[in-house]
Amino acid sequence: MKFQHFSHHHKLIFREAYEEEYECAGCLDVINGPAYICEDEGFAMHKVCAAMPPQIQKDAFHPHPLKFKLVDIIVCDACRRFSANYIIYKCIYCEFNLDFKCAVAIINDENEIAKRDDEDLRRTTTPHFSHPHQLTRCKVSPMSELGENIFKTFWQSSKLKCVACKLEVQGTLSFICLPCKFLIHESCMNDMPMQVLSSPFHPHHILHPRPFFNAREQVRCYACRKKVNGFSFYCNTCDADFHVSCAKYRTRATKHSCHPHNLLQLGKSIIKGISCHACGRKTCNDSIFSCRKCDFNVHPKCIPLPSSFEHKRHLHPLTLTSPFAEDDSRDYYCDMCETERNPEIHVYYCAECNYIAHIDCVLSEVRQL
Structure with a gap:
């Protein structure tokens, strides 16, 4: 039995998935059992997902028609999850969006929305000094393989990281400005200071928050030398930017005869790609002693320290x-x-x-x- 779905240009054959591992283009779950499959391109959909119409309307849930849109990243207005989708449903008159799973739930069983919803995910938008636009609270869904490919298309990366701590945000409560691709953990936003009085990397001047977006020039962190995205703590006197996590990094200055200046001891979250001046190794997961002013770096075991x-x-x-x-x-x-x-x-x-x-x-x- 062949079937033409509105989201795909080839006809789909209804058959068992056998040993191939297909992801449903609708719900993005792995298919186990019979499904509609495109033999040429590996496109597949569950039978129930393929039955969804190109346009839906349920006045009790939303007063306007919702029309399908292909390949997009949204915060779903029903479950508040931030996710990449091959098919979404978008209001033709306003900014209301549904991910595919919530659209299926509305058509088939509205109680499923309640099961997907979470009391911690109430619709919330808030201003914050880290960004010039309103931020929307959401939960970042774990990504399927298809979802990762969609994220790569829109974000140039499948790894979504918090602008403050630089750790991944999948599965966490976060705040987002979707047009600016700005993501921050809720906990990082709540714990962020209004200023850093004395950073170990820059102890002589106070660091102030500096939000920026669509920067024409690449901004680099003075501490770790890596790219800064969306927000930094900034010293106006020295024109130096710092990641939030670098500005607040917990370390201590140590005096050693191997270098005329005090050395900061830095760990794995900040030293990726930094070479040791003694042994030359970059691939080290241990800590290093570093003088950021001179760009001098050395492993603790490469200098005279009593074992x-x-x-x-x-x-x-x-x-x-x-x-x-x-x-x-x-x-x-x-x-x-x-x-x-x-x-x-x-x-x-x-x-x-x-x-x-x-x-x-x-x-x-x-x-x-």
Whole structure:
């Protein structure tokens, strides 16, 4: 049985999917069982999805007709999910959008909308100093293979990252400005300071928020040297931009004879692609000591640091240890100075007592074994 669907130019054959793995062009779920399939291009749809009309209207849900549109990225006005879709339904008179699953639910069973909805996803738009436009609250849906390809078309990347922490946003509550491709975790937005009084990368001047979009020139972070998208903390005196996560990065300045300036110890979230001046390696997941002013970088194990030492404040020898987190609490402290420490950087450690100390806390008082 052949079938012509409004979203595809070839006729579709209804058959079992067999061992091939097809994603439905409608709901984007993997197909198990019989489906309408295009043999030439690998296009496939569930029978129930293929039965959806090109235009729908249900006055109790929305007063205007909703017409299909192919290949788009939307925040669905029913379930508040941000997703890439091969087929969406868009109001012909206003800005109302439905993703395909919610459109199917409205036609077949409106209770399914309630099942997809989430009490944390009430329609919310809000201003924020990180962006000049209103931001819309949403949940970023996990992506299928087809969804990833659609995102690559619109965003030039399938990895959607928060402008503040630079981590992926899939499966999280976030705020978005869709026209500007601006995405930020809700938690990052709520925790963002109005200014950074003393960044370890720029301790002498206060950093102020600077939103920007459609920048003609590429903006680079002074700390990690990577591209800054959409928002930065900025020093007007020095004309220096910083990622939010870099401006607030937790590290400490250490003095060492290998370099005339103080060195900052940086971890894996900031050192990708940075070469060690001693061994030349770039592919290192450990921390480095870095002078950003001179672009001097060196691994802790590539400079003269005692691998083990005794300290007057502890009974047992302390050993230089690669970055680690002793638990999943996200609250990590130096037992010597009793201040917060960054689990991305090297420490001195006593495994017998689970005693952890910053390198700079002990460097001036070590006695080589």
